[in-house]
Amino acid sequence: MPLTHRQRHQLRAKLGGRLLAVCYGAGVDSTAMLVALKLAGLRPRIITCADLNAEKQLTLDHLDQMKLVLARWDWPPITMCRKKTLPDTGYDDLYGNCIANETLPSLAFGMKSCSIKWKQKPQDAAIKGARSGPNAAPPHPIWLEAQRTGRRIVKLIGYDCSPADIRRSRNLPEADADFDYEYPLQILGWARPNCVDIITEVLGADHVPVKSACFFCPATKLWELFWLAAHQPDLLERALYLERNALSGRHSRFDEVEFGASWEELVHNADRFPSSNTTVGLGRNFAWNQWARVNGVVDDNFRVKRGAADRDRFLIMSNRLRGDDNARDARSVA
Template sequence: MSMEHTCSVVSFGGGVNSTAMLVGLEERGEPPDHILFADTGGEKPETYDHLERMQSWLRSKGFPKITTVREGNGLEDDCIARDTLPGKAFGFGSCSERFKIRPQRRWAKQLGHENVVWLVGIHFGERKRAERTLNQRNDVSFPLIDWRWDQEDCVEAIRCGGIPVPVKSACFFCPAMKKREVIQLSKDNPSLFARAVEMEDAALESGKITTVKGLGRSWSWRSLVAADASQLKLFDDTQSPICDTCIDW
């Protein structure tokens, strides 16, 4: 009796680690059977651009194309429909479980893949994070840890592969974003920031949210950026042009 083939599936998040993992697999001549991207519907525009760029790169290497899967209408629409915030705002990991892991598992089940090993991009410096996953699941592999690649190794591998280093993969309204990242988003992409604040406002105004102050959990994105703008008004000369005699040539 022949043993059932183990199907290898890359869980591609669109960031540095999963991109480096694909580069490493290509270097070793170990193409996976499938590559999946779980689209939350709220990824950064740069991530979607990177996804298309990687499709071309994979095609040039004879690797499988990236298959996109999704849970319902996406996390943003789900939060708006229920007047709530992403689970991470409340300290839960339900965002990843429902909108990342679940649609990938469903895809594998629908295709009849019962014996699957999921290749996940967690690098050597995040070994403890990987250990927590292995304590709960035995169908996951971490190639970057096997190769002892840390974050710097991942970045170098991507550059050597001729691929632009991608931005951090996360929803543009992720509650895990730092304050400086939220302020930067409001400046770089005000339309996305507005959508995030619309979600925050709707959840808070519904009266259903009583345990957190906003997307920042203990602070709201709207208040943060408003306070930042108020601070800038105290310094009228901050937008003055730089005197070219001060430029360090």
């Protein structure tokens, strides 16, 4: 029994009999959260997942796997939530938004507006519905029941007991006007390795997902960049273009006086960017284009090298830098 009697009791005491809505991120934590709910005999009424049109292929494959799992459990299917834009907007996803506005995702500047706009609000709309506009849709039955009965909908978030996730959950309200918020993994006291273990035991090691994130996410680590170069070079090239488009575009925050050269000159000719408070690229304090050039990931035209020897080198560097990051992430396997 992967859950102890005490753990099962803790989850049921906190969540039993409530209107449960799972926010599914398709990563290790949120997948473990689904497993924990199943083991505790708690069935959510809706499972939402934000579709940013920017996930890596392994994440899409994992979503297909989990759809089959949920069907076997006789649970609600995953509701994929995609923000729709007006026809004359000129883009229909976050990547296109950044390209059109010649900017980086807001996380590169220490903000979270991209997540709110493209993840949180579409998932809220899947529950509450929308009366007008391109995202017009009726409310989900869970929302109608909540309005009819006065009961509160509980959004379940897959934050674990790592220090970073503990900080995130503490900085969030316990409730807002529409939802209460609970963190089942923190109720259980699980950190990332516990999540990997429970997925492996209940669903199998092939159901342990990679870390879910946009391929151009500013929080990407160096080992993940090497992994992306090896496995999906086309996505890395798109990310590099997004960065060049922003840092040399009309809204560039780059101060040529401070750095002594243009952003493009430093990318091509310098070994590193000078230390600065200015965001210099997708890595905030480093440019992905600079990293790719210095590490021989790209050619002179910033095309990712695709030879067998190059791919092997990228994989070696990825595994060397990765260490124990993200528990036993499947990306450690070539």
